[in-house]
Amino acid sequence: MTSTSDYDLVILGGGAAAFAAITEASRRDLSTAIVNTGLPIGGTCVNVGCVPSKHLLAVAENGASASENPFGAVKYPEEPTVDWVDALDGTDDLVEGFRQENYVDVAEHFETDIYEGYGQLTDDTTIEVVDGADERARITGEKALVATGSSPWAPPIDGLDDVDYYTSETILEERDLPESIVMIGGGYIALEWGQVLHRVGVDMTILQRSERVLSGMEGQIGREMQRAFEEEGIEVITGNDFQRVRMLAADGGAEAVQSGVAVETVVDGTERTVAGDALFVATGVQPNSEGIGLETVGVEMNDDGTVHVDEHFQTTNPDIYAAGDVIGEPELETVAAKEGNHAIKNAFGSAEHSSAGRSSERSPREDDEGVSINYDAVPAVVFTSPEVAAVGTTELEYMDEHGACSCRTVQMEDVPRAKAVKNTDGLVQVVKHHETDEIVGVHMVGPRAADMIMEATLAVKFGLTVDDIIDTVHPFPTFSEAFKHACQAFRRDTSTMSCCVE
Secondary structure: OOEEEEEEEEEEOOOHHHHHHHHHHHHOOOOEEEEEOOOOOOHHHHHOOHHHHHHHHHHHHHHOOOOOOOOOOOOOOOOOOOOHHHHHHHHHHHHHHHHHHHHHHHHHHOOOEEEEOEEEEEEOOEEEEEEOOOOOEEEEEEEEEEOOOEEEOOOOOOOHHHOOOEOOOHHHHOOOOOOEEEEEOOOHHHHHHHHHHHHOOOEEEEEOOOOOOOOOOOHHHHHHHHHHHHHHOOEEEOOEEEEEEEEEEEOOOOOOEEEEEEEEEEEOOEEEEEEEOEEEEOOOEEEOOOOOOOOOOOOOEOOOOOEOOOOOOEOOOOOEEEOOHHHOOOOOHHHHHHHHHHHHHHHHOOEEEOOOOOEEEEOOOOOOOOOOOOHHHOOEEEOOOOEEEEEEOOHHHHHHHHOOOEEEEEEHHHOHHHHHOOOOOOEEEEEEOOOOOEEEEEEEEEOOHHHHHHHHHHHHHHOOEHHHHHOOOOOOOOOOHHHHHHHHOOOOOHHHOOOOOO
């Protein structure tokens, strides 16, 4: 028997955007319900994305510490090894703890009802669970939020559908790793997983369609990362024109058994075949927008399948909002959370708060514009070693707009802290406005770049100039001085500068 429950807000999806939404809704004393579709509660980040991959990156980095030790004074009696099964068990325990503490317990705290199963929008802001544990449940809200996230996407390469391959989700289920893997893709997922697998003993070859890895970022970044990966022993082949993927079969009697995979490609006009024991496809993601009833309730999609929203995250149905990966780039957990928060603010208007911090009443929106996000001030990070981080405009983007670029780059090998600890891979580039000197973009490769990027993000967000950074005292010796040195390069020859010159 179908039962229907009414709420102020109903959400399709159970990841970062959904939980940011119920957090904001709780401040307004709104009743909320989630239909969790696909991955376990918590979505991509906690289950198959940020949490497991960063844990395994740390495991792999510690496993590689002996072979990459730069100090002759440090001796290792033997090379450390990584027990992959034990690493996965630790990952599973970590994910389970995060899921319980950061999602299940949070939903309970906010008195959010969770329905498990495949949900569809069936009538304006009504969601019906059509399959799963809570099949036939129907929930209706004053407003609805679509936050169904994304899934790994495979490109249309001839033969790919006929072979078995890993993705960033399925690799977490593999307890017995092959000796060699060919990876198609050169973005952040490919680089992070490529390094993890290489450092736990897999022979890795990365094939990228573009002329450089991390093709969506500043050009120097990709070239530096390719150099670092090749120095570590990971083969990187760029500029691929993929022709076909085929199975290498072993003798399995009447039925062929896959014993390997070959990728047929053309590089610089030359045909090549790259073979390995297994294939890993890391070519991006696709929005989870099909089959959830969007057409039924008048929600339009873009040509790439993402949900069409305005700058306030409202869809073409005025009572339905959308946030997170399902609306497109940048597909980042922190961005999804911010979008989910803003969607609720825009859907229900501003709230007045009691001294306890909870909403005392719903009030009209303070202005007619609502809240939106400045995506130019959103940092992106790749958690490889060395790390990659970037925010704002690239050199090429600036040149396309202004015809020239006012840019400076410093190498990490010229930064005192990097030299002192013998960790000198990388660079920092600063892009500034040619008239105002305001910093409009910063791009980094190097140790702790993921942490250093926040100073640059504040500079881009608040329009700080290179002189503002120069005039700010930085602790010595730190990696953060690299950003300051890049700013100083606009004013002086940094090769003739002593360590602490301001």
